[in-house]
Amino acid sequence: MNYEERTMKSNKIYEGHILSLRVDTVELPDQKYSKREIVEHVGAVGVVAITEDGQVVLVRQYRKAVEKSLLEIPAGLVNASEEPGLAAKRELQEETGYTCGRLDFMTEFYPSPGFSTEKIHLFLARDLVQGEVNRDDDEFLELESMPFEEALRKVYLGEFSDAKTMLALLLAKDFMEEVE
Numbered sequence: 001m002n003y004e005e006r007t008m009k010s011n012k013i014y015e016g017h018i019l020s021l022r023v024d025t026v027e028l029p030d031q032k033y034s035k036r037e038i039v040e041h042v043g044a045v046g047v048v049a050i051t052e053d054g055q056v057v058l059v060r061q062y063r064k065a066v067e068k069s070l071l072e073i074p075a076g077l078v079n080a081s082e083e084p085g086l087a088a089k090r091e092l093q094e095e096t097g098y099t100c101g102r103l104d105f106m107t108e109f110y111p112s113p114g115f116s117t118e119k120i121h122l123f124l125a126r127d128l129v130q131g132e133v134n135r136d137d138d139e140f141l142e143l144e145s146m147p148f149e150e151a152l153r154k155v156y157l158g159e160f161s162d163a164k165t166m167l168a169l170l171l172a173k174d175f176m177e178e179v180e
């Protein structure tokens with residue numbers, strides 16, 4: 001099936017700092033109408049950062065939306081008119097202090113296309129150099145590094161809850177196995 005939903009009306013409900021919410025009235029293929037609640041999001045980046053000795057640098061952070069402390073890859077929002085690769089380098093540096101000599105794009109995906117425009121760009125960072133951490137004022141994170149293989153095992157054991165982290169680690173395995 002290949003059809004589009006024509007927007008008949010669009011109502012902005014809320015405009016926030018990182019997202020806005022609109023409700024669209026759409027026309028369906030059978031000419032009936034329905035409503036779509038849509039979260040507009042600026043987009044984000046996530047980075048699998050691998051140290052010289054094969055550790056992956058993860059961050060533990062309290063996520064209010066799910067009321068849990070989650071272990072995730074370093075990640076953050078893409079600034080207006082910022083190129084995703086630059087956002088990835090910036091977020092990695094701000095959250096972990098690391099700069100990277102090599103950054104490979106892995107993939108981009110929609111984490112919740114049922115209701116959100118959010119797109120996440122995933123990168124693999126290597127040739128890391130430790131520098132200074134520079135977090136946002138409202139950002140409290142703890143760094144947790146572990147061998148890459150251990151992180152991968154945790155994906156298969158269901159010990160991560162964050163989808164971008166799981167996908168990124170699985171993809172990173174393939175990227176690192178590629179002949180350089």
Ligand SMILES: [Mg+2]
Nearest residue numbers: 074075076095
């Ligand atoms: Mg972040």
